[in-house]
Amino acid sequence: MKVMNKVSVVALVLFSYTVIGVGTIGKAMLTPFHLVMGTLLVDYALYVEKKNIQLFLSLLLLMGYMIFNNILNYPIRFTSLTYSIIYGLELIVLYNLLRHCSKDLIKKAFYFIIASYGVNIVIGFLLIKLGLKIPVLEIVIGIVRNESGVRAMGFSSEPSYASFIISVAYLAYNTINDHEFNKQTAYLSAIYFIPLLLLGSAYGLMFGVVTLIDWAWIYYKRMSPALRQLFPLLGIIIVYFGYNFVMQSKNEAVERIESLAETLNDPYSTVEKKLAKLQEDDPSAFARIAPTYLLIQQAEDEDFSLWMGAGAGTAGVVIPAFFQGVLIDDDDGDFDVGIMPSFIYDYGLIGLMLLLVFFIISFRNLPFPFWLFLILVAPNAGINTQMLWFVLTSFVMVSTMKSNESFFSKRNQISNNEMIKI
Numbered sequence: 407m408k409v410m411n412k413v414s415v416v417a418l419v420l421f422s423y424t425v426i427g428v429g430t431i432g433k434a435m436l437t438p439f440h441l442v443m444g445t446l447l448v449d450y451a452l453y454v455e456k457k458n459i460q461l462f463l464s465l466l467l468l469m470g471y472m473i474f475n476n477i478l479n480y481p482i483r484f485t486s487l488t489y490s491i492i493y494g495l496e497l498i499v500l501y502n503l504l505r506h507c508s509k510d511l512i513k514k515a516f517y518f519i520i521a522s523y524g525v526n527i528v529i530g531f532l533l534i535k536l537g538l539k540i541p542v543l544e545i546v547i548g549i550v551r552n553e554s555g556v557r558a559m560g561f562s563s564e565p566s567y568a569s570f571i572i573s574v575a576y577l578a579y580n581t582i583n584d585h586e587f588n589k590q591t592a593y594l595s596a597i598y599f600i601p602l603l604l605l606g607s608a609y610g611l612m613f614g615v616v617t618l619i620d621w622a623w624i625y626y627k628r629m630s631p632a633l634r635q636l637f638p639l640l641g642i643i644i645v646y647f648g649y650n651f652v653m654q655s656k657n658e659a660v661e662r663i664e665s666l667a668e669t670l671n672d673p674y675s676t677v678e679k680k681l682a683k684l685q686e687d688d689p690s691a692f693a694r695i696a697p698t699y700l701l702i703q704q705a706e707d708e709d710f711s712l713w714m715g716a717g718a719g720t721a722g723v724v725i726p727a728f729f730q731g732v733l734i735d736d737d738d739g740d741f742d743v744g745i746m747p748s749f750i751y752d753y754g755l756i757g758l759m760l761l762l763v764f765f766i767i768s769f770r771n772l773p774f775p776f777w778l779f780l781i782l783v784a785p786n787a788g789i790n791t792q793m794l795w796f797v798l799t800s801f802v803m804v805s806t807m808k809s810n811e812s813f814f815s816k817r818n819q820i821s822n823n824e825m826i827k828i
Contacts, residue, residue: 483719
């Protein structure tokens with residue numbers, strides 16, 4: 407069982423390495439995570455005790471609807487549906503396997519994810535600053551060259567994804583660790599925040615702010631009533647000096663956020679003009695905002711099956727047509743965006759409501775920073791991205807650990823009793 411626990415933790419770490427591939431199945435990347443999960447399926451089926459029937463049923467209901475929806479909308483893109491089902495199965499399997507691991511072991515997994523990404527990003531940043539172009543090393547380290555410039559991206563496919571993954575791991579670690587701030591936490595915070603700034607992602611700054619809000623909220627609740635009265639003033643001081651420090655640093659991500667805010671807040675422009683300017687100034691931000699606008703526009707014209715959707719892969723046809731000549735070439739086969747709006751294009755508002763039911767049941771014990779993360783990632787990660795399912799698995803694990811009735815609490819209590827007897 408100890409060997410299985412270690413392999414399960416290795417699988418969790420590999421889950422976060424979304425850009426490392428060992429092959430392809432159709433257009434889908436086969437990652438080391440999938441290979442390890444394949445080896446764990448037999449052990450799961452034969453030996454592992456299954457728990458959390460509500461999680462299983464809510465996911466089963468969602469997957470059942472997706473299958474039913476695609477039968478109605480046949481012909482559909484089978485690879486998209488199959489990949490969703492595989493990820494859902496892997497979540498259930500890995501969740502039940504990790505429940506037999508200690509909290510310390512899972513904490514080490516999240517620590518390792520942040521540290522490995524951190525080392526990767528720092529090396530990538532140094533290579534860029536030194537002007538070294540070594541194609542093989544760039545593939546191993548992870549460096550992206552696009553219209554936004556040359557940036558490190560860790561073990562993920564772009565800087566914003568890397569920012570999200572290490573932020574999720576940092577939030578999960580702190581929550582499991584009961585937000586105890588010690589020397590190890592201080593080291594981890596440095597390993598997290600420095601690479602986060604080096605990534606130069608506007609999304610990354612937002613994720614960093616959420617993790618700081620998480621710390622602030624925890625320590626606010628731990629303060630005495632007298633100190634709580636001073637907390638708003640302290641918060642204003644921190645925000646003021648923090649804002650001035652960030653603005654003077656001329657960070658690329660800050661400049662992108664400023665430009666985005668200026669474009670969207672222009673009172674003299676129509677929505678169409680704002681999107682056109684955003685398309686010219688920041689194509690990446692345009693890709694995350696414009697599809698949702700298209701969804702709303704089509705819904706108003708009643709040209710779109712808003713409630714039922716049109717089946718798996720629909721968004722991969724409709725959205726590229728909208729973006730031809732803008733962000734993609736005319737001969738590109740697809741263009742992936744986040745759950746909002748791609749999941750609604752495929753499965754409609756009914757599918758979205760079932761997805762929210764799954765989220766609520768899975769994460770009901772989690773504080774609001776976790777929900778802020780899900781809201782932020784909605785325009786940025788599709789249902790079939792490994793990053794999204796890594797996040798869901800991590801959140802489910804943390805939610806279970808926070809439950810007083812969880813297997814983890816009972817396991818730790820048993821372990822402590824055994825130590826006392828010894």
